[in-house]
Amino acid sequence: xSKVLAQDAYELVLSDLHxxxxxxxxxxxxxxxxxxxxxALDVADAMFGGRSFWQGSPDFLLLxxxxxxxxxxxxxxxxxxxxxxxxxxxxxxxVRKLSLRFSQxxxxxxxxxxxxxxxxxxxxxxxxxxxxxxxxxKIGKLCAxxxxxxxxxxxxxxxxxxxxxxxxxxxxxAHDRPNFTKKVVVIENAELMLESARNSxxxxxxxxxxxxxxxxxxxxxxxxxxxxLSRVRTYQFTERAASVESExxxxxFGVEGMTGIADYVRSFLPVAPSAVxxxxxxxxxxxxxxxIPSASSVVDSCxxxxxxxxxxxxxxxxxxxxxxxARSPRLSAVAFENARxxxxxxxxxxxxxxxxxAAIEHLTKELSLVQRIxxxxxxxxxx
Numbered sequence: 354x355s356k357v358l359a360q361d362a363y364e365l366v367l368s369d370l371h372x373x374x375x376x377x378x379x380x381x382x383x384x385x386x387x388x389x390x391x392x393a394l395d396v397a398d399a400m401f402g403g404r405s406f407w408q409g410s411p412d413f414l415l416l417x418x419x420x421x422x423x424x425x426x427x428x429x430x431x432x433x434x435x436x437x438x439x440x441x442x443x444x445x446x447x448v449r450k451l452s453l454r455f456s457q458x459x460x461x462x463x464x465x466x467x468x469x470x471x472x473x474x475x476x477x478x479x480x481x482x483x484x485x486x487x488x489x490x491k492i493g494k495l496c497a498x499x500x501x502x503x504x505x506x507x508x509x510x511x512x513x514x515x516x517x518x519x520x521x522x523x524x525x526x527a528h529d530r531p532n533f534t535k536k537v538v539v540i541e542n543a544e545l546m547l548e549s550a551r552n553s554x555x556x557x558x559x560x561x562x563x564x565x566x567x568x569x570x571x572x573x574x575x576x577x578x579x580x581x582l583s584r585v586r587t588y589q590f591t592e593r594a595a596s597v598e599s600e601x602x603x604x605x606f607g608v609e610g611m612t613g614i615a616d617y618v619r620s621f622l623p624v625a626p627s628a629v630x631x632x633x634x635x636x637x638x639x640x641x642x643x644x645i646p647s648a649s650s651v652v653d654s655c656x657x658x659x660x661x662x663x664x665x666x667x668x669x670x671x672x673x674x675x676x677x678x679a680r681s682p683r684l685s686a687v688a689f690e691n692a693r694x695x696x697x698x699x700x701x702x703x704x705x706x707x708x709x710x711a712a713i714e715h716l717t718k719e720l721s722l723v724q725r726i727x728x729x730x731x732x733x734x735x736x
Contacts, residue, residue, distance in 0.1 A: 357388040357395065359597040362588040366396055376586045378558050378567040380543070382574040383590025386614040389570040390419070390450070390541055392590070396568065397537040407539075408449055412531045414456060414523055417541030417570075418513045420660045421451035422504050426621040429496040431607040436492055443605065444496070445480065451503050452476060454511060458526045459519045469510045476502040508659040513703030514545045520553040527557060527565045536565040543569040544576035547704065551578045558584040622663065623656035629663055633670025640720045648713040658709045664702060668695050687727045694719040 357363040362381070369375040379396075381389040397407045407413045428444040455473060460466040476499060483495045512519075523538060540546075546554065558581060561567065569585060571577055593601075595612040602608045602617055611617050619626065632654050639646040651667075658664040675691050698716040701707040 357392045358601055359593050360388050360392065360590055362590050363388065363392045363395070366392065366588055367399060370396065370399060375566075377561045377563070377565065378585040379569065380574070380577070380582070380585040380587045381568065381570045381590060382587055383572070384592055385572050386618070387590040387593065389590050390539070393539045393541075393568040393570060397539070397566075400535055400537065400566065401533070407453075407537070408446070410533075412533055412536040413453075414458060414526065414536075414538045415450070415453040415541070416459060416515050416519055416523065416539070417454070417543065418511060418515075418545060418661075419450070419454075419541050420507070420662045421447065422500065422507050422660055423618045423621045423662075425451070425500055425503050427606055427618055429500055433489070433493050433496060435607060436487065436489060440607070441484070445484075448476070448480065448499060448503060451507060451511075455506065459522050461522050462518060463516075465510050469506055472502050472505050472510075476506070504659060508661070512706075513661060514547050515540065515550050517547075517550045517553050520546075520550045524553070524557045527562050531564050534564065536562075537568065538565060539568045539570070541570045542572065543581070544571045544573045545703075548578075551581060555580055555584070619662075623659070624654070624663060626666055629655055629666045630670040630673070633667045634674045637671045637674040637720070640717060641724060643721075643724070645717060645721070648710055648717060651713055652710050661703070664709055665699065668699055671695055687723060690723040690727065691720060694723065 362383075366375070366379070381392055383389055394407045397413060398405060400406065401410075407415070425444070425447045428440070428447045432440040432444045434440075452473065455466075455469060457466070479495050479499045479502065483492065483499065486492050486495060527536060527538060540554070543554075555578065558567065567585070569577075569581075574582070574587065598614050599612045601614060602611050606614075606617065608617060632651060636646050636651055652658065655663050655667055658667070672692065672695055675688055694716055697719070698712045701712045701715070702709055
């Protein structure tokens with residue numbers, strides 16, 4: 354049985370690979386937790402006879418944002434309950450899926466590289482110690498230390514959107530001769546790239562090096578630039594049946610009695626999604642009432658928005674709270690302005706690395722201004 358259970362797209366990719374018809378650029382499209390990244394890494398290994406190519410080859414690069422720490426925490430639980438063997442291998446692989454995104458090739462010229470170098474060094478030390486550890490108590494402490502380092506890497510340094518400089522660094526690297534026979538580039542969540550990075554990626558996809566395979570993944574194919582879509586072959590990953598997800602949870606995560614991979618992985622969030630939505634609703638209600646909610650209280654209540662997924666969930670909660678304003682033209686204008694404010698808030702954090710605290714303080718001012726400007730025009734005839 355393949356690692357990617359019940360995905361015909363994965364089998365089709367392998368068939369094209371072995372048949373010699375695989376193009377130089379692929380797009381794996383499908384919902385979250387449908388196995389796209391696992392498939393991309395397996396394809397990289399398959400190109401080199403099944404060896405663990407992606408785990409440390411100088412001919413492999415992994416880019417793009419991912420909430421890796423939730424998966425790392427899930428595999429840490431399995432390792433602590435069943436030490437050694439496959440549990441250790443799965444845990445270490447989950448850590449590599451994050452650490453590989455901090456390749457010196459990608460971060461060349463980025464000032465942040467000096468700041469996270471020590472974190473990577475500490476992480477490598479803990480990983481090395483874990484490989485030779487058999488004492489359950491020490492395994493638990495090492496897993497906790499590794500997770501702490503990973504949370505710092507992901508929360509403080511990993512860009513939500515791939516910077517154009519990383520695309521340029523990757524392109525320069527791709528044109529160098531491979532150490533072996535082939536190079537592989539995996540760009541996860543490609544739809545999150547900004548226009549400048551997309552255009553830079555498009556240039557290399559238009560004239561790709563012969564010995565490089567590009568694999569892009571996305572959960573929203575419609576958000577990928579059309580000119581990029583024209584340069585890749587799409588493989589569609591489908592939503593898996595509950596019985597299949599239950600099998601994956603049992604065989605991969607060591608969990609019985611659950612059917613949803615996303616629900617299980619997100620159970621490791623420090624704040625429940627329902628609680629974040631409630632915090633967002635109260636926040637927006639206070640703004641509508643003319644109050645100034647405490648941004649620091651919001652941040653603290655949402656575990657400082659680590660992982661970043663919590664911040665996107667909070668902003669979505671705000672939009673859900675103001676969705677009913679679309680019932681009239683004038684109130685639609687309020688919804689439109691709110692959406693603009695929320696989008697700018699997200700970009701401030703995800704693109705420009707502003708702190709969530711500063712971003713929410715500014716969002717409060719913007720949303721309050723929308724209320725003051727638009728509400729006087731909200732006449733009874735529109736109610």
